[in-house]
Amino acid sequence: MSPPSTSALALALPVAALLAVAGMIALRMGWGRRQRALSVAGWAMLAGSAWAGAAAGGAWGVAVASLWAMGAACALIGWAAWQAPAPAAVRAGRTARALAPPPRAPLQIGGRLATFGIVAIGGLAASTALGLGAHWLTSIAGAGEANANVAMLYTLPVAWAVLAHLLMTASRRSQGVIIAACLVTAVPALL
Amino acid sequence: MTATTPSPLRTALSAHSAVGLIVGALLYIVCVTGTLVVFYPEMQRLEQLDAPEMAAIAPQGVQRGVTEVLARERAEGLSPTTHMYVHLPVPDLPRATITTDTQAFHLAADGSVAMPEQIGWSDWVVKLHYGLSLPGLWGFTLVGVLGVMMLSLSLSGVLALPRILRDAFRLKARSPGGVALADWHNRLGTWTLPFAIAIAFTGAAIGVGSLGAWTLGQAEYDGDTLAVYAPIFGGEQPGDPRDLAVPDVAAALRHMQARHPEVMVTYAILHDPTQAGQHIQIAAAHDRRLIFGEYYDFDARGTFRGTAGLADGAAGQQTAASIYNLHFGNFGGLQVKLAYFAGGLAVSVIAATGTFIWLGKRRRRGMHEPRLRAAWHGVVWGTPAVLALTFAARVALGNEAPFDLIFWGGLLLCVGAAVMRAGRDQVQTSGAAMPVPAA
Numbered sequence: 243m244s245p246p247s248t249s250a251l252a253l254a255l256p257v258a259a260l261l262a263v264a265g266m267i268a269l270r271m272g273w274g275r276r277q278r279a280l281s282v283a284g285w286a287m288l289a290g291s292a293w294a295g296a297a298a299g300g301a302w303g304v305a306v307a308s309l310w311a312m313g314a315a316c317a318l319i320g321w322a323a324w325q326a327p328a329p330a331a332v333r334a335g336r337t338a339r340a341l342a343p344p345p346r347a348p349l350q351i352g353g354r355l356a357t358f359g360i361v362a363i364g365g366l367a368a369s370t371a372l373g374l375g376a377h378w379l380t381s382i383a384g385a386g387e388a389n390a391n392v393a394m395l396y397t398l399p400v401a402w403a404v405l406a407h408l409l410m411t412a413s414r415r416s417q418g419v420i421i422a423a424c425l426v427t428a429v430p431a432l433l
Numbered sequence: 434m435t436a437t438t439p440s441p442l443r444t445a446l447s448a449h450s451a452v453g454l455i456v457g458a459l460l461y462i463v464c465v466t467g468t469l470v471v472f473y474p475e476m477q478r479l480e481q482l483d484a485p486e487m488a489a490i491a492p493q494g495v496q497r498g499v500t501e502v503l504a505r506e507r508a509e510g511l512s513p514t515t516h517m518y519v520h521l522p523v524p525d526l527p528r529a530t531i532t533t534d535t536q537a538f539h540l541a542a543d544g545s546v547a548m549p550e551q552i553g554w555s556d557w558v559v560k561l562h563y564g565l566s567l568p569g570l571w572g573f574t575l576v577g578v579l580g581v582m583m584l585s586l587s588l589s590g591v592l593a594l595p596r597i598l599r600d601a602f603r604l605k606a607r608s609p610g611g612v613a614l615a616d617w618h619n620r621l622g623t624w625t626l627p628f629a630i631a632i633a634f635t636g637a638a639i640g641v642g643s644l645g646a647w648t649l650g651q652a653e654y655d656g657d658t659l660a661v662y663a664p665i666f667g668g669e670q671p672g673d674p675r676d677l678a679v680p681d682v683a684a685a686l687r688h689m690q691a692r693h694p695e696v697m698v699t700y701a702i703l704h705d706p707t708q709a710g711q712h713i714q715i716a717a718a719h720d721r722r723l724i725f726g727e728y729y730d731f732d733a734r735g736t737f738r739g740t741a742g743l744a745d746g747a748a749g750q751q752t753a754a755s756i757y758n759l760h761f762g763n764f765g766g767l768q769v770k771l772a773y774f775a776g777g778l779a780v781s782v783i784a785a786t787g788t789f790i791w792l793g794k795r796r797r798r799g800m801h802e803p804r805l806r807a808a809w810h811g812v813v814w815g816t817p818a819v820l821a822l823t824f825a826a827r828v829a830l831g832n833e834a835p836f837d838l839i840f841w842g843g844l845l846l847c848v849g850a851a852v853m854r855a856g857r858d859q860v861q862t863s864g865a866a867m868p869v870p871a872a
Binding site for chain 1: 447449453533554577581582585589592604606607608613617620621624628641642648653661722750752753755764769772776779
């Protein structure tokens with residue numbers, strides 16, 4: 243198979259942009275309808291936009307194509323906002339129902355501070371351990387020093403973000419288990 | 434009787450609210466300043482309108498500027514600079530500027546030193562975005578942590594929106610009772626999600642990267658943090674220790690013109706100029722790439738020695754070199770910058786409305802907190818207003834205006850004034866509602 247010609251590559255980016263905008267319009271037109279054909283076509287065009295963007299310039303092309311898609315979506319959202327009906331006038335004599343303040347719940351300052359510490363310090367320690375584990379795994383897989391170091395540097399923020407959510411929603415016991423399980427992954431790297 | 438456990442949706446929403454409240458104000462400031470620094474080159478041009486501009490500068494012009502600045506620093510008795518960065522004219526910043534460890538000068542088109550660089554405000558806004566005025570790595574790491582939390586908020590935000598597709602285009606922009614606010618927050622959050630994730634991840638990777646590098650340095654490189662980055666961005670390769678003459682940067686630039694006409698040279702970096710081991714790096718941007726550029730390494734006489742591999746090396750090198758452009762939106766000219774500006778505004782609106790939604794829910798449950806609401810209004814409206822004030826101070830007071838004091842002091846005043854006004858209004862309202870005693 244011969245590589246694509248220069249003119250085909252030059253066309254790829256406009257095609258990616260066009261598919262991104264058309265895909266988003268199709269999604270909007272198919273939205274809320276029982277027939278899924280338009281929605282399916284919309285997602286297919288968005289996938290095609292990413293493919294054309296990649297053909298035009300790899301990750302750069304995908305990034306540019308995604309900006310077109312997001313721009314089109316935000317324009318459609320702006321249109322929806324413009325079209326939104328004005329709120330019905332509040333009838334005379336009708337005022338907002340005043341609710342009595344609920345009974346003051348205990349502040350649980352200690353518990354909240356503990357959760358903050360677990361998410362901040364425990365989450366950082368656990369994600370650092372996962373990063374070291376990723377570095378070790380990448381190294382023994384023979385991916386090279388640069389890839390292994392980047393694996394560590396990228397794993398840390400992603401793992402911390404996911405762990406922050408998990409630790410915020412877990413019970414104290416589960417929090418301990420999650421952090422311990424993550425810390426164990428650093429053991430091979432530190433031995 | 435069975436014990437009730439909170440639903441996953443409620444749990445996700447609760448985590449989303451908690452993280453959002455903890456990081457809310459600082460994250461909002463980082464979002465607003467990030468939106469502004471998309472136009473960092475344009476800000477520099479606006480701040481110093483009379484600096485010489487040119488489409489290109491000849492290699493011998495750069496050589497002249499380098500020689501003049503080195504001689505000037507020697508005559509002033511300054512310690513020899515460890516690095517000299519020569520910014521070369523590019524479309525969004527068509528200026529030639531030399532920065533040393535202590536000062537910076539704009540060059541004229543012939544390479545002569547024209548004037549000192551005066552971009553204190555632009556640099557300050559960038560530093561505010563990078564580190565919230567905290568010193569060195571502390572601020573850098575704090576903003577990185579905010580990036581991590583923004584990434585976490587994106588995750589919990591998606592989990593808390595089970596009807597994300599069904600409501601994808603629904604926007605009751607004028608509905609009362611907090612519906613409009615929630616719709617704006619959720620719809621903008623949905624459709625800018627790829628942008629928000631890209632910004633949050635790259636910001637987090639840049640910010641907390643130092644923590645990861647330090648840990649890896651301790652574990653694998655005998656405590657040498659710089660050694661962690663060397664395989665990624667290329668290590669320092671010192672030149673001939675006997676060569677102490679002014680480095681021949683013109684030869685390196687001529688090599689680039691002859692052998693790599695397809696790339697756009699952005700910087701000439703002189704390491705330890707006129708000192709033992711001096712060498713030259715040329716940074717050049719590649720068309721249609723996310724990488725900030727490739728480093729071309731030269732000895733002090735301008736003989737090419739190799740590249741760092743950011744353009745064609747390991748995948749890790751290429752992705753690491755891509756996070757800066759992906760974060761700042763400078764990979765596709767003005768159109769991409771405008772898209773990033775719009776995306777930055779959207780993310781700022783999401784950050785601002787999040788806390789308003791939380792406050793609204795509490796009010797509907799009967800918990801009236803006018804001072805808290807006023808304080809958040811102070812942050813939301815005060816931040817851009819005080820940023821504008823810092824620019825006014827730059828115009829009125831010059832490059833050395835106390836930007837940190839004006840910004841943080843001004844923001845504190847905005848919040849304080851809003852809270853006091855809300856408190857006074859509350860007292861008047863409750864005073865008016867007091868029953869009049871019977872005569």
